[in-house]
Amino acid sequence: MTTENRGTKAIYPGTFDPLTNGHLDLIARGAKIVDELVVAVLRNTQKGTPLFTVPERVEMLQEATQGMAHVSIATFDGLLVDFARTQGARAVLRGIRAISDYEYEFQMAMMNRKLAPELETLFMMPAEKYTYVSSRLIKGVFELGGDVSSLVPSNVEARLKAKVPGKNA
Numbered sequence: 209m210t211t212e213n214r215g216t217k218a219i220y221p222g223t224f225d226p227l228t229n230g231h232l233d234l235i236a237r238g239a240k241i242v243d244e245l246v247v248a249v250l251r252n253t254q255k256g257t258p259l260f261t262v263p264e265r266v267e268m269l270q271e272a273t274q275g276m277a278h279v280s281i282a283t284f285d286g287l288l289v290d291f292a293r294t295q296g297a298r299a300v301l302r303g304i305r306a307i308s309d310y311e312y313e314f315q316m317a318m319m320n321r322k323l324a325p326e327l328e329t330l331f332m333m334p335a336e337k338y339t340y341v342s343s344r345l346i347k348g349v350f351e352l353g354g355d356v357s358s359l360v361p362s363n364v365e366a367r368l369k370a371k372v373p374g375k376n377a
């Protein structure tokens with residue numbers, strides 16, 4: 209009898225600046241098909257200055273995923289494949305919303321496969337109603353006074369209101 213853990217652990221990596229309902233939908237879907245899902249926030253993003261700090265993004269994720277079984281939140285730096293290896297993960301979970309996501313995701317998945325052939329990338333589609341939602345659009349719309357309440361969890365909306373003074377306060 210082996211004591212080896214054969215449960216499938218997957219990493220769901222991202223910037224999460226901020227978490228959207230699309231991300232949350234994917235987390236819920238992913239958690240249903242793997243035994244353990246680690247949502248991993250990249251610490252040193254090359255996407256410019258984030259709106260939220262890493263601790264804030266982690267807190268928002270923790271609050272929103274409270275009560276979701278088999279989901280944990282972590283941060284990582286450097287190569288995703290190195291983090292996945294230290295975690296003992298067998299898969300990376302990524303969301304695909306539209307064809308426009310495909311090229312970037314394909315390149316990333318192939319590069320990760322080159323670096324770590326044992327690691328599989330799993331793609332899942334979020335609910336249709338979130339296919340156009342991105343963190344970048346959420347920030348842009350919110351900053352201009354638009355209502356994003358149905359597109360982000362309520363804790364994220366509250367933090368946006370606290371962080372971005374003005375039209376939505």
Ligand code: PNS
Nearest residue numbers: 221222223224250286287288289316319
């Ligand atoms: O939410 P994002 O910004 O689309 O997530 C991108 C992320 C964090 C998955 C990607 O930038 C990443 O994995 N960065 C870590 C560095 C790395 O491993 N690069 C090589 C993969 S091509």
